[in-house]
Amino acid sequence: MLAYALATGIVFGLYFALVGIGMNLVFGVMRIVNLAHGDFIMLGAFSAFWLLAVLHLPPPAAIVLGFVAFFLAGLPVYYALVPRLARAREPEMLSLILFFGLSQTIEALAAMLFGNSERSIPGRLLGRGPVHLLGQTMPRAWVYAAAVSLAMLGLVWLYLHRTRLGRQTRAIMAARQEAVAIGIDIHRISAIAFGIGAGLAAVAGVFAPFMLGSFTPALGIPLDLTSFAVIVIGALGNPLGTVLGGVIFGVTLMLMRAYLSSFADLLPDLVLILVLLVRPAGLLGRQVRRA
Amino acid sequence: MAEGLLELRGVAKRFGGFQALAGVDLAVAAGEIVGLIGPNGSGKTTLINIASGVLAADAGDIRLAGRSLLHLPAHRRAALGLNRTFQVPRPFPTLTVRQNLEVAVPGAAAGRDPAALLDAVELAPFAGRRAGELTSVQQKLLDLARALATGPRVLLVDELATGLTPAELARVATRLRALAAEGLGLIVVEHLMAFIDRITDRVVVMNAGQVLFRGTLREAAKDRQVVDVFLGAPEPAA
Amino acid sequence: MWRDLGLVVLPLLAVLAVLPAVYDNGALLLNFVVFLVLAQGLNLTYGFSGYLPFGYVGFFGAGAYGFAMSVTLAGAPPLLGVLAGGGASLLVGLLLTPLLRLQGAYFGLASLAAAEALLHLIGNPNLQPVTGGPYGVKLQAGYAPLLTYALALAILALTMLLVAWLRHARFGLRLLAARDDALAAAMAGIDIVRGRLVIWLASALAAGLIGAVFAWRTATFFPDAVFDLNFSIFAIVFTLFGGAGTLAGPVFGVLLLYGLYNAIGLSAPQYFQLAYGVLIMLLALFFPEGLAGIARRIADG
Secondary structure, three states: OHHHHHHHHHHHHHHHHHHHHHHHHHHHHHOOOOOOHHHHHHHHHHHHHHHHHHOOOOHHHHHHHHHHHHHHHHHHHHHHHHHHHHOOOOHHHHHHHHHHHHHHHHHHHHHHHHOOOOEOOOHHHHOOOEEEEOOEEEEHHHHHHHHHHHHHHHHHHHHHHHOHHHHHHHHHHHOHHHHHHOOOOHHHHHHHHHHHHHHHHHHHHHHHHHHHOOEOHHHHHHHHHHHHHHHHHHOOOOOOHHHHHHHHHHHHHHHHHHHOHHHHHHHHHHHHHHHHHHOOOOOOOOOOEOO | OOOOOEEEEEEEEEEOOEEEEEEEEEEEOOOOEEEEEOOOOOOHHHHHHHHHOOOOOOEEEEEEOOEEOOOOOHHHHHHHOEEEOOOOOOOOOOOEHHHHHHOOOOOOOOOOOHHHHHHHOOOHHHOOOEHHHOOHHHHHHHHHHHHHHOOOOEEEEEOOOOOOOHHHHHHHHHHHHHHHHOOOEEEEEOOOHHHHHHHOOEEEEEEOOEEEEEEOHHHHHHOHHHHHHHHOOOOOOO | OHHHHHHHHHHHHHHHHHHHHHOOOHHHHHHHHHHHHHHHHHHHHHHHHOOOOOOOHHHHHHHHHHHHHHHHOOOOOHHHHHHHHHHHHHHHHHHOHHHHHEOHHHHHHHHHHHHHHHHHHHOOHHHHHHHOHHHOEEOOOOOOHHHHHHHHHHHHHHHHHHHHHHHHOHHHHHHHHHHHOHHHHHHOOOOHHHHHHHHHHHHHHHHHHHHHHHHHHHOEEOHHHHOOHHHHHHHHHHHHHHOOOOOHHHHHHHHHHHHHHHHHOOOOHHHHHHHHHHHHHHHHHHOOOHHHHHHHHHHOO
């Protein structure tokens, strides 16, 4: 049971890293906690439902389509909301409120369009038969999700470290003022980062039905808390810390399910609170407390 | 050195790999004005931040009238009579100018009357305005008035003179000298040497987190090391 | 202060006190008072100390369960149960005080997580003998519509008095100063930690007491019902809409928005969620100070 919990914990951990990384990228670049992130994932899950279960597209096509569509949709959302915030007196608080409003709006629209009933997608759409991995047997969909998550995390790393735009993105994350001073177009880079964040949420959403079971429009807020917990464990503003956070979160969740299953629901909340209080900068991070 | 009202002993602070302060001693007596000068990055503001409780010291002690403040939070230090102004002024922007002074908690030595303070820094006409609407010079003066409203025994003044007109400078200098005459101890961080010259009794010159020189400004101006630090070391003769 | 009492608190309480005589939907009237208390309670902490607790509903739920458990397990009389509800929310507030060390977004999300954790704990099947678990609570505290309504009005009066007092007392001004700039406030000699703690506990107490009264009146409820995130959302929207830190703002917020909510009907909650979501965004983008900010702009010309 322990080995199974550890193996599935790592598999789920990689997926949770994918769930959190978009929120972390946006936070790192814009210093905004995007509370609509969970709703982007929820919309990704509905897209997967239509693309996979209704239109019967192959999964890779659904992933690419989801990423591109959400990336493109993310750009105007950025330009409509964020630049105006930067001029406000309390940008951090207002952004929290603003994206909370966006989250509520998306959830309501989803409920009106898709209804509130629970939906699910059969796991066989990602391939039949169990898979043997890390000495354990687990559903093929889980391994599929973990592999795609790993690939996406790798692509994020490549983007940040091997492309011109990515290097400018990291410059903004490290020192915003200096980045402006050397002529980096903050809004362009931030808009792209926001789009990538939305695209990554879409990919996470495609796998949400397989990893989280059924889904409804109300999935957004719980996913926000999970994402926030994952990235806080790793380090806010450090996208690669998210991988560490995801795996720790995944393994802990699976251990809880194995040994303390009735309290497993409490986990994301408690982890979030404890990490914030004990090590608020995350395992790899910087200062977040008040002076 | 005479027994100080405020005494900093062996204060050290490191930011990551950067030694901002490497064991600094500094004291000010009641009624005395000490000028704290040195190039940018020499640790002057860090020292003020540590004394006032904004930053924690890695080592050393801070004593006010013999009592250690080291483990007290900033508001307790203010209550005991140690206060400061900020290099970039920090008024409460949504409060009115008058309210900015009214919120100050009078410390052990009784606080000063807000109305009189507003008069003293010539902000009385703006008493009903939101402090965020003031010019930055006015905000600096408000900062000073707010620090005085807590009734400090020692005041740390961080670059007050920058941006002031000569007339304003003269009035602020008179004001600070009057405060010293009332028994207040002042440590004044300043780049403007004319201002330092006008108000201080002695200066402490810092460089790279250490005290380089103690004495009068005139002596400092003749000190080879001090001159090197301020003007850059001269080129070796060819 | 007297102007605040005469123009806002007394007229509101007077109207609310006579309404049951002319309007027979007592449950709806109670809900209005519940939201008035929640909006003003949230106003205490957000308006005066800048902390926006998305998990504010946690105090409401704690109050409801404090009432339910003291009545069912300890056989307490309902009036004592209301105090127990307030006590429960105070206890939760005390437990959560370490959260006050966190900055804006961290605090908001941590408080939300705390409320969710409390819901999962109380609704846990293992705790069924104590809390009723997921099957909720059935109370026999006695149906007392007038008494519960009067109690709710009393809690509202106390909460609004506190807000009115803070708006004029030096303590409130010092909280606002700390909200503007915590470091400068410390240098002004203000004990920020104590001030924030006091306001946080007062805010928790208001929600807990009204949660207890709500539980008494409702008698039968599931954990989801009293930990419904919508209580937080409504309180936030009403407060922001009216203007945080003001006394009349949240009142207008509740009367206008909750009134509209009920006038149009409850058949399709997502329409209101949509309207509120859009409203929150518009407020954040264009009117961060709410109706009060608009009024001030007009007054200033």
